[in-house]
Amino acid sequence: MGNELKLLLRVEWKRLLDSLNPGRSKSRAGSRKTALFSAVVLAAAGLLIAYAVFYFVLIAQQLQKADAMRVLPELVMAICSFMAVFTSIYKVKGTLFGFGDYDFIMSLPVKTVTVAAAKLLMLYFMNLFFCVFLLLPAGAVYAYYESPGAWFYAAFLLLFPFVPLVPVVIAAVIGAAIHFVSAGFKHSNVVNLAVTLALFVGLMFVSFNTGNFFLNAAKIGGSFTAGFARVYPPAGWYAKALFEGNAVFLLLFIGVSLLTYLLFSYAAASRFKAINTRLAAVAAKSDYRLKELNVSSAFAALYKKELKRFFSSTNYVLNSAVGILLFTIASIAILFGGVDKLAVMMQMAGLKEMLVSFGPVAVSVFIALSCTTACSVSLEGKNLWLVRSLPAPVKLVFLSKIAVNLTLSVTASVINGTIFIIVLKPGLAGALLFYAVPLAYSVFTALMGLAVNLAYPNFSWTNEITVIKQSAAVMIALVIGLAAVAAPIAAIAALKTVHAVWVEAAAAALLACISAVLYRRIMTRGVKTFEAFE
Amino acid sequence: MLEINNLAKTYKGGKKAVDGISMKVETGDIFGFIGPNGAGKTTTIKAVTGILEFESGEILIDGMSVKKEPIACKKITAYIPDNPDIYEFMTGIAFINFVGDIYQVEKGVREERVKKYADLFEMTANLGDRISSYSHGMRQKIAIIAALIHSPKLLVLDEPFVGLDPNASYILKNIMRDMCAQGCAIFFSTHILEVAEKLCNKVAIIREGKLVACGPLEQVKGDESLEQVFLELSGHGE
Numbered sequence: 001m002g003n004e005l006k007l008l009l010r011v012e013w014k015r016l017l018d019s020l021n022p023g024r025s026k027s028r029a030g031s032r033k034t035a036l037f038s039a040v041v042l043a044a045a046g047l048l049i050a051y052a053v054f055y056f057v058l059i060a061q062q063l064q065k066a067d068a069m070r071v072l073p074e075l076v077m078a079i080c081s082f083m084a085v086f087t088s089i090y091k092v093k094g095t096l097f098g099f100g101d102y103d104f105i106m107s108l109p110v111k112t113v114t115v116a117a118a119k120l121l122m123l124y125f126m127n128l129f130f131c132v133f134l135l136l137p138a139g140a141v142y143a144y145y146e147s148p149g150a151w152f153y154a155a156f157l158l159l160f161p162f163v164p165l166v167p168v169v170i171a172a173v174i175g176a177a178i179h180f181v182s183a184g185f186k187h188s189n190v191v192n193l194a195v196t197l198a199l200f201v202g203l204m205f206v207s208f209n210t211g212n213f214f215l216n217a218a219k220i221g222g223s224f225t226a227g228f229a230r231v232y233p234p235a236g237w238y239a240k241a242l243f244e245g246n247a248v249f250l251l252l253f254i255g256v257s258l259l260t261y262l263l264f265s266y267a268a269a270s271r272f273k274a275i276n277t278r279l280a281a282v283a284a285k286s287d288y289r290l291k292e293l294n295v296s297s298a299f300a301a302l303y304k305k306e307l308k309r310f311f312s313s314t315n316y317v318l319n320s321a322v323g324i325l326l327f328t329i330a331s332i333a334i335l336f337g338g339v340d341k342l343a344v345m346m347q348m349a350g351l352k353e354m355l356v357s358f359g360p361v362a363v364s365v366f367i368a369l370s371c372t373t374a375c376s377v378s379l380e381g382k383n384l385w386l387v388r389s390l391p392a393p394v395k396l397v398f399l400s401k402i403a404v405n406l407t408l409s410v411t412a413s414v415i416n417g418t419i420f421i422i423v424l425k426p427g428l429a430g431a432l433l434f435y436a437v438p439l440a441y442s443v444f445t446a447l448m449g450l451a452v453n454l455a456y457p458n459f460s461w462t463n464e465i466t467v468i469k470q471s472a473a474v475m476i477a478l479v480i481g482l483a484a485v486a487a488p489i490a491a492i493a494a495l496k497t498v499h500a501v502w503v504e505a506a507a508a509a510l511l512a513c514i515s516a517v518l519y520r521r522i523m524t525r526g527v528k529t530f531e532a533f534e
Numbered sequence: 535m536l537e538i539n540n541l542a543k544t545y546k547g548g549k550k551a552v553d554g555i556s557m558k559v560e561t562g563d564i565f566g567f568i569g570p571n572g573a574g575k576t577t578t579i580k581a582v583t584g585i586l587e588f589e590s591g592e593i594l595i596d597g598m599s600v601k602k603e604p605i606a607c608k609k610i611t612a613y614i615p616d617n618p619d620i621y622e623f624m625t626g627i628a629f630i631n632f633v634g635d636i637y638q639v640e641k642g643v644r645e646e647r648v649k650k651y652a653d654l655f656e657m658t659a660n661l662g663d664r665i666s667s668y669s670h671g672m673r674q675k676i677a678i679i680a681a682l683i684h685s686p687k688l689l690v691l692d693e694p695f696v697g698l699d700p701n702a703s704y705i706l707k708n709i710m711r712d713m714c715a716q717g718c719a720i721f722f723s724t725h726i727l728e729v730a731e732k733l734c735n736k737v738a739i740i741r742e743g744k745l746v747a748c749g750p751l752e753q754v755k756g757d758e759s760l761e762q763v764f765l766e767l768s769g770h771g772e
Binding site: 287293388 | 545
């Protein structure tokens with residue numbers, strides 16, 4: 001099993017790295033793209049760790065006063081576990097089950113349990129990300145403030161790689177159950193999307209309450225784990241192993257994590273073919289009768305095609321519309337609960353004042369997170385020949401992709417912006433900015449995403465999740481989008497003498513100018529780039 | 535209808551896939567494009583249909599340059615690839631209607647053609663199902679129906695009979711003959727030499743990116759069978 005597992009993992013790694021590597025060709029341009037992307041990734045990783053350390057130092061200072069420093073690693077371990085569940089559920093289809101090369105892999109003389117173990121390990125490796133960027137900095141900050149003994153270091157590093165193992169198995173069980181049940185419905189995608197969205201909102205609610213719980217626990221100096229461990233016992237073992245020097249709990253945590261992984265691998269293997277067969281099956285009624293056909297313009301046809309593509313994939317919707325969903329949840333929260341209640345929920349005193357001055361830019365972070373265009377070109381994949389051979393101008397194809405992004409982000413901006421204006425009553429200038437700024441970000445995000453995907457395309461995927469979630473284009477677009485939001489916030493904070501309204505208006509105007517330039521480039525150089533794709 | 539002059543295409547890495555080929559497909563021709571795997575057939579076809587850019591040479595469709603007037607050329611051309619990778623997230627009828635919208639086929643004509651071809655290929659009952667539920671052959675049939683929806687002047691097919699059942703193959707051959715009789719031109723690649731021999735009035739044989747024979751079928755094969763000529767020209771003859 002060992003050698004076969006290694007070979008399967010090597011293939012999975014190669015595929016993951018290939019999807020991340022923007023410069024696949026050995027040409028000079030390809031090497032330049034790879035080098036540039038590597039630099040961006042390294043810079044982003046550095047910034048992420050620096051931000052995590054900065055944030056944990058702020059928390060540590062408060063926790064030290066309350067003599068509750070151990071809450072820090074406990075909390076971050078809980079966050080990592082939670083994130084692993086949260087982000088793995090919708091990766092299950094495509095990674096563990098229903099993956100693109102299922103037929104080929106299953107035809108190889110490899111045991112099913114080995115295939116299941118390799119796929120589960122890939123899910124696990126993807127989740128080590130959170131541990132590296134969150135748990136390691138948290139451990140370092142804790143060690144700096146508390147100067148613990150050698151046991152802490154040894155136990156922390158020993159436990160560290162096992163933290164996401166059980167959460168990944170939990171996510172795999174939930175994800176498989178959702179897909180298995182929804183596969184029985186005629187409109188399985190709709191059911192799948194509805195259930196996953198409901199789960200997403202539910203987890204959001206839990207995460208808010210968990211945040212509250214942590215802060216309350218920190219205030220009273222109690223153990224955060226006591227509460228979390230009631231729901232998730234390994235968290236209690238983790239805390240006992242780490243802070244009480246208990247080797248039994250250390251072994252228990254590692255042992256249970258490994259055992260859960262192995263048991264799930266064997267359990268999944270026994271039902272592997274049945275689950276995959278059910279997921280691969282598409283309902284077909286074969287009872288169609290010819291009826292009147294709806295005729296549309298070429299643009300409307302392309303736009304409808306893009307919308308269908310978007311809503312046909314739970315992964316695409318969840319990954320690209322997460323910001324819009326969060327934006328809507330925030331709007332509903334302040335509409336029905338008021339800003340004060342949201343401030344209490346988020347433990348942010350002065351939230352109303354912050355929203356009035358930073359609001360238009362702050363809510364734009366949701367728009368920056370909602371970029372459907374960053375993978376829309378890559379998603380053409382093996383269908384690329386179709387748009388290339390049809391008599392539709394490339395500009396029209398681009399416009400249809402941009403229009404889908406704008407349909408989502410502009411609708412969310414207008415509706416949620418109106419709610420924010422009603423609740424916050426920011427005055428005329430503020431109200432105008434609550435529309436203008438998110439709208440400027442909507443246009444910019446859609447155009448920027450498309451431009452980035454044209455520069456970093458990947459058409460050779462077998463699993464759509466590799467371009468929707470793990471591709472260079474999506475990551476670069478996300479970094480640029482977040483940087484575009486962070487810049488005016490930093491400017492508002494730095495330019496204390498200038499009223500925030502002016503900075504926000506300037507940001508909207510600047511984004512409009514950049515968008516105009518981007519549009520021009522996409523419709524000239526972008527078109528040529530698209531025509532040259534092979 | 536289709537004129538290829540000195541077409542050359544080199545892929546990244548320096549591989550010369552097509553090296554200065556020229557040929558002419560006239561109205562009414564069923565032109566067979568034959569060659570071993572990797573000879574350059576699909577590259578040529580993709581260049582003709584505007585999918586692939588090429589660095590030198592010229593391709594004219596109905597007198598219009600594929601490079602200079604790509605949309606006008608595509609409007610009178612239909613392409614059916616060897617692998618029918620069509621939008622799996624659509625139903626069969628939605629896909630055909632999508633293609634009809636792009637070609638701006640009139641509603642009545644569109645409905646009439648859908649009925650005609652879907653009935654011919656026995657696909658009518660399946661049109662409401664998602665393409666992801668279709669077999670390879672069913673996808674191929676949908677790709678063919680969609681290609682015929684705008685009544686193209688030039689039909690380009692890459693290995694069209696692979697994956698089709700004998701009945702569908704027979705129907706497609708008849709459609710190809712009918713279309714040519716009505717003034718259309720057909721350019722297709724195939725490995726099935728018997729089909730080329732029975733169906734085509736002209737053939738071209740390509741080997742390592744170069745044309746080794748081109749012209750009317752009888753002239754190319756002389757007194758031999760097309761298979762013997764092909765084997766000799768592709769370096770496998772006795």
